[in-house]
Amino acid sequence: MQHQNRLRPFFENITFDRDDNEMILNFGPQHPSAHGQLRLMLHLQQEMITKAHPDIGYLHRGMEKMAENMIYNEFMPTTDRMDYIASSSNNYGFALAVEKLIGLEVPRRAKVIRMLLLEINRLMSHLFWLATTALDIGAMTVFLFAFREREYLMDLIEDYCGARLTHAAIRIGGVPLDLPDNFIADMRRFLDKLPENIKDYEDLLDTNRIWRMRMEDVGVVSKEMALSWGCTGPMLRASGVAWDIRKEEPYELYSEVEFKVPVSDKGDNFARYRIYMEEMRQSAHILYQVADMYEETIKNNQTDLMAHAPKYISAPKIDIMTQNYSLMQHFVLVTQGMRPPVGEVYIPTESPKGELGFYINSQGGPYPYRLKLRAPSFWHTGILTDLLPGHYIPDVVSIIGTTNIVFGEVDR
Amino acid sequence: MRAYTPKDDVQAKSYYTDRFYVSPQVAKQDVSSDEVFAADLEAIKAKFEVLEAYIQVEQMVVYINAKDNVDVIKLVKEELDYTQLSEMSAIDWIAKSGQFEIFYQMLSMGKRKRIRIKCFIGKDEAINSVEKLFRSADWSEREMYDMFGIEVNNHPFLKRILMPYDWEGYPLLKTYPLEGDEFAAWYEVDKIYGKEARDIIGPEIRDTARVDRYDSERFGRLGHEVPKGTKITGNEPKTPLAYQEEGGVFMIDRFDEEKSVIITDRNR
């Protein structure tokens, strides 16, 4: 027997035959250019949006609740699924927060490898952003081009950790593996070609009449608005605030590398696009320097990959296999989990999308008492409430595109 | 007799803790050790009551009274140059003291400093909204209401944000189990097919250790696939790398590994 379908329209109480010309348009939650599961309810006056109401939560998977029920190391793969375009940057944010909580210093080689992974992730994320935004606006070629380069980066990451998308490549206290032999050479070969590729995209887009019409002076975020909405990352820098956590509150080895922070005071879609492109160049510039640093660590024979802290971090595999005490420690750490000190910590890092912060409240147990994930995209989605009114329907797509939101991170 | 399990906190607990284990503390410095923070604290203290203040992991933590929250944040924003509200949320301490702890994580880009303003409210009390000062609090407060059920006064649109509007229960409370309650377990079935379909669809399988022997055998047997329902003897011959039926497919040429060229150099 076929049961009656009980689904009813969401807008039962809204009448569409109103006296004025206002119409309500439902956009999503399954829309190809919503970058995931965004639902927008748009009030329209002709084609002009008068009121926008973003509805999120269609990918809420309860990560904060999971964190309260998982030991610290167990939570690491879950962070992968937040901003799944650049997984390692989430791994890193979490690892850094826990390291700050227990007061751990990571060996230099591990720091270098982490820097490599972070910047490769930034490149991956920006290339993906370019691909999808260009596709949404209609530039299919750029989508295919950018995905081609992204696949090379995926190969690099795969060489390192074996996964393409969900890396879990960073551990609390260091990194699990050293770089494979050909990694640096492959990366250099890719980076040598990258400026040429970026120029290809720019040739296709920069002077493209359609691209400029849909990007210039569309979605202008003023400085006050960006600050008030908690925007970070390229969203903030496109609005004239030169704030990059890598530069202002350096973590890892960012104080040792040289790079520029691109800023624009226009605040429109085109400014954000230019900033993404420039950041890709800067990431490549950082990667060259970090590659040199890695070779230096080989020369100086700095081989440690994990910090030495028997209370919190397992000993290297060779010790576990040969020494009784290390084996016992490892067993306790794996079955019961580490017990960080009582206290709380909020650690921000600059993920490709903006400020990714982890707030951890530990009560001395093996499970965090409260873990709050501060994901940049959450507020970049919220700003659509104020940003969309006054724009036309086609602008919605390009504005959502340039805010670069990822729903794993918005809804967590 | 069945062992008693506390109902006020149903989150995972460690199954063994050394009786004599005393957990260390993350070091707290006095606020006077940092002159920028000391000046900020003086400015707050001049107008409002500060219950406690210290520096932990390079950030100042200030405890204030819950009724002062809007005024303190206004002062901090307008006079002390903390221009961004990075994050705000709550912590559930109901099992311990019947209170929620609410924290506001602020950032000053001019001073390159971060402070955390905290306050406690009782279980059934409401907090005043700071949405007028920071638009970002609009969504944060909605999320807090959604996850903890904390009511926010003067909020323009206090509705659930992450969970559906017709959801029951507040997921981040310590009394709420990770796997959800009865309502959560049947939510989608009730909504789409109705309550009478529960028997047909059956309960959710939440046991992560559950292994269906036949499922797992088929799962792991790439290259030894058998049609559904076939009895598995374990002696199935390995099917070579071919994705088509025996005898070929109409108008489609069969993939032949021998005749293919393998490209190894990706920069070819």
Added chain:
Amino acid sequence: MAQHKVNYTQNAGLPVALTTIDKVVNWGRSNSIWALTYGLACCGIEMMASGASRYDFDRYGTIFRASPRQADVMIVAGTLTKKHAEFIKRLYDQMTEPRWVISMGSCANTGGMFNTYATVQGVDRIIPVDLYLPGCAPRPETLQYGVMLLQKKIRAEKAIKSQKTKRLM
């Protein structure tokens, strides 16, 4: 990566072919599986990668369509949450028969690692599923293999017999 050379004049490139209606219909169906763009989470990114330049899904005849009314197969790529559950049912109902569903990745299969209050423990609680792909996230190769298996399944069906409507209950 393999490059495959086909000589159309030699093997099956005949201008005239004798066959049964069953085979012709199934040939058409199995080689133009249009998929609904249903990227819900991380797996959606791998689904996009399969459609992009390196993996090139178009050579299977798999073209992504944004409307369920034009799609034959729904690739459920990602976590289905309780809030989204009603929409998957709605979109599935909008697809025309014959229709197939591929459940891509652990989350869609069983709820995967998200054993929480907000996640539907397997899309087969809402809609009938033809193919389950393991992995978190499955690689594009897995998805392509899955589509090949689906083609195999379609070719085994009787095309002219009236299709039994797939219902969960």
